Amino acid sequence: MPNDRKKFIQQVGAGLLIAGMPSIASAQEFSGSITDVNDFEGGDAEDEKYWKRIANKYYVVSKDYVNLENGYYGIQPKPVLQAFERNILLANREGARFARKLYPELSTTIKKELAAFLHVSPEEIIVTRNATEALNIAIQGYPFTPGDEVLISQLDYYSMIEAFRMLEKRGRIKVNAFELPLLPANEDEIAELYRQQITDKTKVILLTHVSNINGLIVPVAKITAMAKQKGIDTITDSAHALGQVPFSLPALGSDFVGMNLHKWIGNPIGAGVLYIKKERIKEMSMLFGDVNTAENDISKLAHFGTTPFAVMMTIPDSLAFHKLMGVEKLTRRLHYLKSIWINELEKLPVVEIVTPKNLSCAIASFRVRDKKVAEVADYLYHQHNILTVNRSLGNEGCIRVTPAAYTSADDVMKFVNAVRNYLK
Ligand SMILES: Cc1ncc(COP(=O)(O)O)c(C=O)c1O
Numbered sequence: 001m002p003n004d005r006k007k008f009i010q011q012v013g014a015g016l017l018i019a020g021m022p023s024i025a026s027a028q029e030f031s032g033s034i035t036d037v038n039d040f041e042g043g044d045a046e047d048e049k050y051w052k053r054i055a056n057k058y059y060v061v062s063k064d065y066v067n068l069e070n071g072y073y074g075i076q077p078k079p080v081l082q083a084f085e086r087n088i089l090l091a092n093r094e095g096a097r098f099a100r101k102l103y104p105e106l107s108t109t110i111k112k113e114l115a116a117f118l119h120v121s122p123e124e125i126i127v128t129r130n131a132t133e134a135l136n137i138a139i140q141g142y143p144f145t146p147g148d149e150v151l152i153s154q155l156d157y158y159s160m161i162e163a164f165r166m167l168e169k170r171g172r173i174k175v176n177a178f179e180l181p182l183l184p185a186n187e188d189e190i191a192e193l194y195r196q197q198i199t200d201k202t203k204v205i206l207l208t209h210v211s212n213i214n215g216l217i218v219p220v221a222k223i224t225a226m227a228k229q230k231g232i233d234t235i236t237d238s239a240h241a242l243g244q245v246p247f248s249l250p251a252l253g254s255d256f257v258g259m260n261l262h263k264w265i266g267n268p269i270g271a272g273v274l275y276i277k278k279e280r281i282k283e284m285s286m287l288f289g290d291v292n293t294a295e296n297d298i299s300k301l302a303h304f305g306t307t308p309f310a311v312m313m314t315i316p317d318s319l320a321f322h323k324l325m326g327v328e329k330l331t332r333r334l335h336y337l338k339s340i341w342i343n344e345l346e347k348l349p350v351v352e353i354v355t356p357k358n359l360s361c362a363i364a365s366f367r368v369r370d371k372k373v374a375e376v377a378d379y380l381y382h383q384h385n386i387l388t389v390n391r392s393l394g395n396e397g398c399i400r401v402t403p404a405a406y407t408s409a410d411d412v413m414k415f416v417n418a419v420r421n422y423l424k
Contacts, residue, residue, distance in 0.1 A: 034057060034058070034078060034079060035058075035079045035321070035324070037324060039053065039054065039057065039058075040054075040324050040325065040326070043326075043329050043333070044332075045329075045332040045333045045335065045336035046336060046409075048408060048409055048410075051333060051405070051406075051408065052408060054325075054405065054406070055405070055406035055407075055408065057078075058077045058078050058079070058321075058406075059075055059077055059078065059405070059406040060075075060078060060081070061075055061406055064385065065381075065385040065386065065387055066384075066385060066386045066387065066407075066411045066414055066415065067387050067404070067407075068386060068387060068388050068401045068402055068403060068407070068411070068412075068415055069387045069388055069389045069400070069402060070362070070402040070403060070404035070407070071212060071240065071263070071362075071363055071389070071400060071402035072389070073262050073263055073269055074243075074262060074263050074264055074265070074266045074267075074404065075266070075404065075406065076266050076267070076268060076318070077266050077318075077321050077325075079317065079321055080266055080267065080268070080314060080317050080318045080321050081268075083313075083314050083317035084268045084310060084311070084314045084317075087309070087310035087313040087314055088310040090310075090313075091309040091310050091313070098309070099306075099309065103309060106313060107127075107307075107312065108122075109316070110127065110312055110313065110315050110316060111125065111127060113315065113316045113319060114127065114273060114315055114319065117319045117323075118249045118273070118275065119248055119249055119250055120249055120250060120275055121278065123278060123297075123298060124275055124276060124277060124278050124281075124298060125273050125274065125275050125276075125298065126273070126274050126298055126299065126301055126302040127271065127272070127273055127302070127312060127315070128258075128271075128272040128273065128274055128302070128304070129270050129271065129272060129304070129307075129308070130260050130262070130270065130271070130272040131237065131238075131239035131258045131259055131260040131272045132159045132160075132272075133272055133274075134258035134259065134260070134272045134273060134274035135159075135160050135163070135235065135237055135239075135258035135274070136159075136163050136287060137258075137274055137284075137287045137288075137301050138235050138256040138258060138274060138276065138284075139160065139163040139164060139167070139235060140163060140167065140287050141284040141285045141286060141287055141301060142204060142233075142235070142256070142283075142284065143283045143284070143285070144167070144172050144173050144203060144204075145203075146171075146172070147174075147201055148172075148173050148174070148201060148203035148204070149173065149174045149175070149176055149199055149201040149202045149203060150164050150167075150168075150173050150174070150175050150176070150202070150203065150204045150205070150206065151176050151177075151178070151194070151197050151198065151202055151204070151205045151206065152164060152175060152176070152177050152178075152205075152206045153177065153178055153179065153180045153206075153208075154177065154178075154179050154180065154393075154394075155180050155208060155211040155213050155214065155216055156206050156208045156211075156237065157208055157212055157237055157239065158392075160206055160208070160235075160237055161175075161177075161206075164206065173203070174201070176197065176199070176202070178193070178197045180193060180216070181193070182214060182216075182354045182355070182356075182393075183354070183355075183356045184216070184356060184359065185356075186359070187219035187222060187359070188219075188222075190216075190218055190219055190223070190359075191219055191222040191223050191226060194223050194226070194227075195223075195226055198227070198230060198232065202230075202232050203232060203233065204232065204233050204234070204235055205223065205227055205232060205233070205234045205235075206234075206235055206237065207220050207223060207224070207234050207235070207236045207237065207254065208236075208237045208240075209236055209237060209238040209239075209240065209241035209245075209247075210238075210239075210240035210241045210244060210245060210360075210361065210363065211240070211363070212239070212240055212363070212391070212400075213365065213391045213392075213393050213398065213400070214354050214355045214360070214363070214364065214365040214391075214393065214398060214400075215240075215338075215355050215360035215361065215362070215363030215364045215365065215400075215402075216355065216356065216359055216360060217241075217245060217359050217360055217361065220234065220236050220238075220247075220252045220253075220254055221251055221252050221253055224236075224252060224253040224254045225253055228253065233254075233255055233256065234253075234254045234255075234256070235254070235256040235257075235258075236252060236254040236256065236257040236258070237258055238252075238257050238258065238259045239258065239259060239260050239263060239272075240263060240264070240363065241259070241264075242259040242260070242261070242263075242264060242265060242273075243261075243263065243264025243265040243266070243322055243327065243330075244263070244264040244327075244330075244331065244334065244361050244362055244363075245327070245331055245361050246327045246328050246331060249275060255276065255277040255280045256274075256275070256276055256277075256280070257274070257275040258272065258273070258274050258275075259272060259273045259274075259275070260272040260273070261273065261315060261318060264322075265318050265319065265322050266318050266321060266322060267311070267314055267315055267318035268310070268311045268314050268318075269311070270308045270311040271308075271311050271312060271315060274301070276298060276301075278296075281295075281296050281297070281298050281300075281301075282295045282296040284300075284301060286300055286301055286303065287301070288301070288302075288303040288304060289303060290303040325405065330405055331361055333405065334361050334362035334403060334404075334405075335360075335361055335362070336409075337362070337403040337407055337409065337412050338357070338360065338361065338362055338363075338364045338401075338403065339357060340409055340412045340413065340416070341364075341401060341412050341415055341416050342355070342357050342364055342366075344413075344416045345366060345416060345419060348419075348420075348423065350368055350369040350370075350423060351366055351367075351368055351369075351419070351423075352366060352367050352368075352369060353365075353366050354366060354367065354393065354398050362402050362403055362404070363400060363401075363402045364400075364401055365391065365393070365398035365399060365400045365401065366398065366399055366401070367396055367397065367398045367399060368419075368422070368423070372397075373390035373391075373396065373397040373398060373399050374390050374397075376390075376399055376419075376422060377389060377390045377399050379418075379422050380399075380415070380418050380419070380422070383418070383421075383422075384414065384415075384418035384421075386414060386415050386418055388400060388401050388402075388415075401415065
């Protein structure tokens with residue numbers, strides 16, 4: 001095996017190592033690592049044998065139901081879970097000595113690795129506990145002036161809408177909401193619709209990179225470029241984008257981007273990231289009190305208190321596994337799984353697909369004419385052990401279906417057949 005490959009296996013297995021780290025986190029401790037880079041060769045979207053092997057070897061998932069609700073949080077791959085367990089044991093065994101003597105250096109390493117993964121500077125990110133926290137820091141810390149307007153759509157995530165509505169209630173901004181079409185023809189149509197909604201008071205546009213409601217992928221870079229020409233900022237919610245779809249954070253052009261690592265990166269729950277472009281940091285005010293940090297230092301925004309050490313320490317392992325899996329390959333697979341069910345269900349006249357197949361990835365949604373979405377989702381779960389979730393969308397709502405890396409084409413067909421049964 002070539003040397004760089006060996007090194008990579010060690011990296012995936014070894015987690016974080018720094019001088020003075022107790023032996024429980026040593027590479028030997030993890031010698032039972034199952035990760036083998038050879039397993040990840042090939043992997044076309046339709047290669048069921050490949051994906052079954054990955055699922056069986058790298059994921060432990062419940063066999064008594066079909067999980068098509070992977071939009072909530074991602075299942076950690078086995079090597080990540082092992083690293084997490086090891087990190088929990090370490091943090092617990094070592095107590096305050098660990099937190100005081102080791103963690104400060106570890107957290108710097110974690111931030112560096114995360115920044116490298118995102119292709120930005122460590123001075124432009126803070127590690128948060130989730131995307132909601134990251135985006136609230138951006139939204140509530142943004143330097144609005146009286147009269148500023150913010151543009152949102154009905155497909156944005158409700159917590160971010162709440163945050164802007166709260167600022168509106170406090171008299172700081174005015175929120176303008178508009179309806180995106182559910183089935184736009186292409187990216188240009190979406191960008192043009194945003195452009196048309198801009199007023200001379202628009203200061204910020206909230207962009208939900210991948211909608212949690214119908215999976216629509218919004219052309220963030222295009223809209224941001226157009227907005228910037230008019231002096232408007234975008235605050236981008238990439239909670240569902242990071243790890244699900246390939247993108248370059250610098251190329252998005254958005255100066256404020258919130259993400260999490262527990263959806264598509266596969267990290268243990270409780271980790272998010274906020275990116276703020278270096279030059280913009282000094283304008284931001286703090287959500288969590290801090291008067292001592294320099295105004296152009298992003299850590300002024302990260303005065304969180306005690307952190308979930310083990311969750312944070314596992315970040316390098318989850319990034320390493322995700323890189324090994326390969327985001328392009330994963331995206332193609334997820335797109336394929338989504339297309340299987342859409343291609344089948346769109347033949348049924350009473351089924352309405354509310355997601356544009358080619359402007360989405362894993363997440364897509366549907367509804368059945370004259371049927372309550374909760375009733376359909378309940379039927380799928382109680383009669384067929386298939387978990388989906390119904391989401392609010394206009395008066396009728398929709399049912400969101402989200403496969404993951406470990407989902408088989410057979411599982412997706414079980415869902416298709418269950419819907420067919422429902423309609424009989
Ligand atoms: C689009 C979107 N933004 C933000 C969030 C919030 O993420 P977190 O739970 O990490 O705060 C979610 C969660 O589902 C989401 O779908």
